[in-house]
Amino acid sequence: MSINDIIAEKRKNVEEIETKIAQLNRKLSFSTLSEEKKKIMEEITKLEKQKRESEYELQKLQNERLNELAEQLRKRREQEKQEERLSTVLPPVEEFTLRVCFKCTEKTNCEAFLTKNRQKMLPCILSELLNH
Missing domain, CATH: 1.10.287 (Helix Hairpins)
Structure with a gap:
């Protein structure tokens, strides 16, 4: 009740x-x-x-x-x-993910981008943050 x-x-x-x-x-x-x-x-x-x-x-x-x-x-x-x-x-995750993945050497075929595996993207994200 x-x-x-x-x-x-x-x-x-x-x-x-x-x-x-x-x-x-x-x-x-x-x-x-x-x-x-x-x-x-x-x-x-x-x-x-x-x-x-x-x-x-x-x-x-x-x-x-x-x-x-x-x-x-x-x-x-x-x-x-x-x-x-x-x-x-921080910018929204999806927006940040897209920006980082296009900086990745593999571009749109990036495994981290396709699987949205943020741990694999960590080096890209860190370099992106350091460059800002």
Whole structure:
């Protein structure tokens, strides 16, 4: 059960308690016996306490969910910044691969280019980096 499902369930619980309280208040207004009114008031008090507890739990769950979302957003932004930094430092791999392979002595028949084996291309890449 996800946190969103639990939050929805808690909201439903609070609404049900509010409905019961409203029903008891109507019943209280029509009651004429003091003993019956006392029982109804006790029941209302008990339900109001349950409602406060449920609202507190609901708030706690919503805060937890917000914290999770904030953490996900923070991680995503951090990753985007890191990707942006890397893209400014090094050109994209495919673009770099093509540039290096055409400098290779075997040109387009270069085995490293055809298999995209970067370890075999390492000498070409290093020489390319040193020439810049």
